[in-house]
Amino acid sequence: MTSPAVSSRSLPHPERDEIRLEDVLHALSDPMRLRIVRELAAGSGELSCSHFDLPVTKSTTTHHFRVLRESGVIRQVYRGTAKMNGLRRDDLEGLFPGLLDALLDAAGRQAGRLGG
Amino acid sequence: MTSPAVSSRSLPHPERDEIRLEDVLHALSDPMRLRIVRELAAGSGELSCSHFDLPVTKSTTTHHFRVLRESGVIRQVYRGTAKMNGLRRDDLEGLFPGLLDALLDAAGRQAGRLGG
DNA sequence: GCCGTACTACGATGCCTATCGTACGAGTCG
DNA sequence: CGACTCGTACGATAGGCATCGTAGTACGGC
Numbered sequence: 001m002t003s004p005a006v007s008s009r010s011l012p013h014p015e016r017d018e019i020r021l022e023d024v025l026h027a028l029s030d031p032m033r034l035r036i037v038r039e040l041a042a043g044s045g046e047l048s049c050s051h052f053d054l055p056v057t058k059s060t061t062t063h064h065f066r067v068l069r070e071s072g073v074i075r076q077v078y079r080g081t082a083k084m085n086g087l088r089r090d091d092l093e094g095l096f097p098g099l100l101d102a103l104l105d106a107a108g109r110q111a112g113r114l115g116g
Numbered sequence: 117m118t119s120p121a122v123s124s125r126s127l128p129h130p131e132r133d134e135i136r137l138e139d140v141l142h143a144l145s146d147p148m149r150l151r152i153v154r155e156l157a158a159g160s161g162e163l164s165c166s167h168f169d170l171p172v173t174k175s176t177t178t179h180h181f182r183v184l185r186e187s188g189v190i191r192q193v194y195r196g197t198a199k200m201n202g203l204r205r206d207d208l209e210g211l212f213p214g215l216l217d218a219l220l221d222a223a224g225r226q227a228g229r230l231g232g
Numbered sequence: 233g234c235c236g237t238a239c240t241a242c243g244a245t246g247c248c249t250a251t252c253g254t255a256c257g258a259g260t261c262g
Numbered sequence: 263c264g265a266c267t268c269g270t271a272c273g274a275t276a277g278g279c280a281t282c283g284t285a286g287t288a289c290g291g292c
């Protein structure tokens with residue numbers, strides 16, 4: 001099968017109205033999570049957790065993805081054994097217009113400045 | 117005297133190049149500190165620490181101002197017994213164009229949405 | 233010099249969190 | 263079914279941090 005079904009395993013997400021700016025900022029204040037979000041923004045669609053090659057164990061990776069989901073930054077859905085991740089661009093743009101772009105731009109500038 | 121001299125007590129600030137996005141986001145992810153920054157942005161110039169009426173003790177207030185200063189969000193200077201606080205708008209705008217405005221706008225929208 | 237105000241320094245406390253390792257569950261493929 | 267992959271759950275650990283209270287320092291005015 002080329003497109004496996006979405007599993008029924010539950011993955012609680014906050015509604016758009018429940019997303020709090022402080023939680024979003026806290027989620028993005030961790031370098032590992034900021035890196036994940038930047039990769040998600042660079043990729044066109046959804047990315048699986050295992051696509052990311054982070055310098056931490058899988059347990060810790062799971063933890064970071066959960067923080068991002070529970071803060072409302074990303075949306076996660078099971079597709080077979082993989083868990084696909086996507087930025088909640090529309091919800092964030094509706095709540096905080098221009099914020100996500102400004103944050104991604106800021107992260108990109110800093111990476112360019114520090115990383116070479 | 118109407119304009120007391122700036123004291124020599126040392127208050128270390130990060131240089132513009134040393135300001136890290138993660139630190140700024142972490143600083144603003146605390147409700148008390150976000151509130152301080154919003155008040156600073158609303159006021160035209162510098163504000164003294166004692167101008168703020170926060171629901172925490174003065175010890176904790178000192179702590180929050182230090183986090184904001186050490187992350188590069190505000191600049192602090194002694195003027196007599198008072199310590200004046202000002203947003204580092206220029207430095208932040210130079211490093212992360214549009215970010216501060218987007219953050220303040222987001223905070224304002226959320227306050228309007230939740231606070232009435 | 234003495235007092236009051238503004239802020240700080242330090243220690244304590246309790247909570248949160250980033251990290252790990254191991255054991256487990258869900259799904260796919262042979 | 264059995265093996266393998268992907269991701270989770272749980273416990274442990276170590277460090278960070280928001281908060282407080284008390285004691286202390288710096289400055290300005292009397």
